[in-house]
Amino acid sequence: xxxxxxxxxxxxxxxxxxxxxxxxxxxxxxxxxxxxxxxxxxxxxxxxxxxxxxxxxxxxxxxxxxxxxxxxxxxxxxxxxxxxxxxxxxxxxxxxxxxxxxxxxxxxxxxxxxxxxxxxxxxxxxxxxxxxxxxxxxxxxxxxxxxxxxxxxxxxxxxxxxxxxxxxxxxxxxxxxxxxxxxxxxxxxxxxxxxxxxxxxxxxxxxxxxxxxxxxxxxxxxxxxxxxxxxxxxxxxxxxxxxxxxxxxxxxxxxxxxxxxxxxxxxxxxxxxxxxxxxxxxxxxxxxxx
Amino acid sequence: xxxxxxxxxxxxxxxxxxxxxxxxxxxxxxxxxxxxxxxxxxxxxxxxxxxxxxxxxxxxxxxxxxxxxxxxxxxxxxxxxxxxxxxxxxxxxxxxxxxxxxxxxxxxxxxxxxxxxxxxxxxxxxxxxxxxxxxxxxxxxxxxxxxxxxxxxxxxxxxxxxxxxxxxxxxxxxxxxxxxxxxxxxxxxxxxxxxxxxxxxxxxxxxxxxxxxxxxxxxxxxxxxxxxxxxxxxxxxxxxxxxxxxxxxxxxxxxxxxxxxxxxxxxxxxxxxxxxxxxxxxxxx
Numbered sequence: 001x002x003x004x005x006x007x008x009x010x011x012x013x014x015x016x017x018x019x020x021x022x023x024x025x026x027x028x029x030x031x032x033x034x035x036x037x038x039x040x041x042x043x044x045x046x047x048x049x050x051x052x053x054x055x056x057x058x059x060x061x062x063x064x065x066x067x068x069x070x071x072x073x074x075x076x077x078x079x080x081x082x083x084x085x086x087x088x089x090x091x092x093x094x095x096x097x098x099x100x101x102x103x104x105x106x107x108x109x110x111x112x113x114x115x116x117x118x119x120x121x122x123x124x125x126x127x128x129x130x131x132x133x134x135x136x137x138x139x140x141x142x143x144x145x146x147x148x149x150x151x152x153x154x155x156x157x158x159x160x161x162x163x164x165x166x167x168x169x170x171x172x173x174x175x176x177x178x179x180x181x182x183x184x185x186x187x188x189x190x191x192x193x194x195x196x197x198x199x200x201x202x203x204x205x206x207x208x209x210x211x212x213x214x215x216x217x218x219x220x221x222x223x224x225x226x227x228x229x230x231x232x233x234x235x236x237x238x239x240x241x242x243x244x245x246x247x248x249x250x251x252x253x254x255x256x257x258x259x260x261x262x263x264x265x266x267x268x269x270x271x272x273x274x275x276x277x278x279x280x281x282x283x284x285x286x287x288x289x290x
Numbered sequence: 291x292x293x294x295x296x297x298x299x300x301x302x303x304x305x306x307x308x309x310x311x312x313x314x315x316x317x318x319x320x321x322x323x324x325x326x327x328x329x330x331x332x333x334x335x336x337x338x339x340x341x342x343x344x345x346x347x348x349x350x351x352x353x354x355x356x357x358x359x360x361x362x363x364x365x366x367x368x369x370x371x372x373x374x375x376x377x378x379x380x381x382x383x384x385x386x387x388x389x390x391x392x393x394x395x396x397x398x399x400x401x402x403x404x405x406x407x408x409x410x411x412x413x414x415x416x417x418x419x420x421x422x423x424x425x426x427x428x429x430x431x432x433x434x435x436x437x438x439x440x441x442x443x444x445x446x447x448x449x450x451x452x453x454x455x456x457x458x459x460x461x462x463x464x465x466x467x468x469x470x471x472x473x474x475x476x477x478x479x480x481x482x483x484x485x486x487x488x489x490x491x492x493x494x495x496x497x498x499x500x501x502x503x504x505x506x507x508x509x510x511x512x513x514x515x516x517x518x519x520x521x522x523x524x525x526x527x528x529x530x531x532x533x534x535x536x537x538x539x540x541x542x543x544x545x546x547x548x549x550x551x552x553x554x555x556x557x558x559x560x561x562x563x564x565x566x567x568x569x570x571x572x573x574x575x
Contacts, residue, residue: 023379023463024473030380032372033388040441041394044403047410047417090315097312100297101305109313111552112320117495118548119324120502121400122522123541126529127323130330130538137326138318162319184297194298202298223399226504226522230529243399243505250405250509259409262402273397277390 048266051259063260072242073264079153079241080221083160084168088214091168092206098169099176113169116162121226128159129231151233156241159228160221167220171213175206208283212276219272222265327545330538342539350516351524352543354432358520359500362439366496370447371489375481378455379463389452392445400442404509407438430512435520438506443496450492451485458484487558498551502544 052060063069097103098110116124132139132149142149149155179202187197225243232239240248242265249258299305332339342348373392377385395403411418411428421428428434462484466476482489504522511518519527521540528537 023460023467024476025375026380026382029372029376030382032369033376036369036373036444037388037391040444041391044406044410044441045394047415048406050416051409090312090319093308093312094316096299097309100299101309103309105313107556109316111556112316114552114555115320115324115548118498118551120504120522120525120541120544120548122504122525123327123502123544123548124323126525126534126537126541127327130534131323131326137322162323165319181297188296188298194301194304197298219397223397223402225399225401226508230526243401246399246405247401247505247509250401250408255405255409255412255414258405262399262405265399266402269397269399270394273393274390277393281386 048259048263051255052263055256055260059256060260063257064264068236068240069242069245069261071237072240072245075153075156075239076222076241076243079156080160080218082157083164083221084214084218086157086161087165087168087217088210091165091213091217092172092210094165095169095172095176099173113166115166116164117166121163121224122230124162124227125159125230128155128162128227132158132231150231151235151239153232153239155231155233156228156239159231160224163224163227164217164220167216168210168213171216172206172209175209179205208279212280212283215272215276215279219269219276222269222272324545324549327538327542330535331542333538334535338535339539339542342536343543345536347516347519348521348524348536348540351519351521351540354435354519355501355521358432358436358439359497361436362443362500363493363496365440366444366447367489367493369444370449370451370492370496373448374451374455374485375477378452379460392448395442395445400503400505401509403441404438404506407434407441407506407510411437429510431518434510435507435518438510439500439503442503442506443499446495446499447489447492450488450495454485454488455481487561491555491558494551494554498547501547 055063094109094113098106098113129150131137132142132155134140134143134150136150139150147154149158183201184197187201188194192200223243224241225247228241229244232241232244234240234244242261246258246262246265249255249261299308331342373388376382377389398406408429409415411421411434413419413422413427413429418429428437462480463476466480471479502522503520504526507520508523508526511520511523513519513523513527515524515527521544525537525540525544528534528540
């Protein structure tokens, strides 16, 4: 190992700040990381670029503006939006009770919040479809109220909300925990109402984390596939999401069309991802006072 | 009454209302779905469940799924640890970019992940064509399934380690260097005990996702029953065949792994919240 330690010293000394230069393993660990990132992430992404650049602009435009595909963008966007707003609200509520209150079963609820991350999406899909079916545990009650969830766009919202709610809870929770009680107690003791203190004192330090969580939930929902296809009914022009459109084009062996539509989704997701990371970076810097 | 330390939402009626609503949401959204999986799996009795689980194709699907996870997890463990070490222990140009790049699989739809690999390594792909001329077929067979699973699960270990290693800093490891320990020894005796629990949770998350991946695998698998059918694909196949009880029997196995994941996480958090009593410096000298 001492060989890699020596090879690591030179580049580290050049780039590192104080006290970071003494540790070994720079060359080895960065080498593995770069090799892996190139082979597993970047090389396949380049395949998509090659495939779409083989298409003419007209062909590309025609494929991505096909009315059925455009309808799938609309469905995906509004359902993902609805699901992330739902999660913003109830995710905040869950985070709040888990941080602020003590109640029996709290640890179990806290553990269950991660269930959507741990449960395979196909399992989530058939479970939600069964629950919300006409004769399902939820479906039969909702049917009496005239609400249909299974095989409608509402089913898509349900599937998206389920798979992505942990993003909001787990982003908001640590920030709520770190919140200093001093300002809040001062405001309360000065006679401000709870609603006012929440709006003026708590929410201003909370909302960057909430926005991050909702944005993560939205990004995840845009790409969700497994949980959705079982409950959505997948009716063309009504309840088809864009990731399903990519899948259908692949089943038709139309790789060019699949790639064109995929490149639109991918671009949107990557822009969102970079925006979230940039936003988090700025916001964290402000928190640490740097 | 100690009104000076009252915080927002401390009134009993506010507390009860908020807890009540949140628990209802958690019950309907998280708890009942798990109950339904097992209720459906056992709805035709224990012997039907046993028959479903020991069915030839189900057993093959379980085997393939475990095989894929067994290859994926060690690969991502090495990668995740190396990446976390490089970005938390050193500063170099492009460090932030590297941290963002590793999140890509989180943002990419699983179907698109599968497509990316199909385009590159499929018969008409620019690497796949070359491989096909050498009689190597990766897509629509198990290597393809492993490759997309590695893609989909590669952020988990790194994501668990980076915040923890950043927060712990590198003073202890630097002390090890000063005392003349080799790099590998420092990692084993100082770093590993500190990151042990996060590492375990990262592995468990990677495993859960590797076992349960559906969209990406479904694109590159070819879905041949008894050959390239993983457990989640098998669940879909049975469900589409209107064998709902059979589908839920297989699904209950996956749900059991998910529940186990949650238990491990709770345990890891409990371990991490306890004060550190070991003195790693002593062990190194």
